[in-house]
Amino acid sequence: MMNLNNKELKEYEKLREKMINAKSADEVDKYADKIMKLLERVSKETDGEEK
Numbered sequence: 001m002m003n004l005n006n007k008e009l010k011e012y013e014k015l016r017e018k019m020i021n022a023k024s025a026d027e028v029d030k031y032a033d034k035i036m037k038l039l040e041r042v043s044k045e046t047d048g049e050e051k
Helices: 006-020 025-050
Strands: none
């Protein structure tokens, strides 16, 4: 289970909002990639804590 702290949650929400309002598929891809990188980073951090 991933736990987003306040800073990460705000970053996720900002990127998600930008992705929703994107004007092109390329923009959507760009923000989707950034969201995935954020979630991967958080996942790695929380995986280390749970073990």
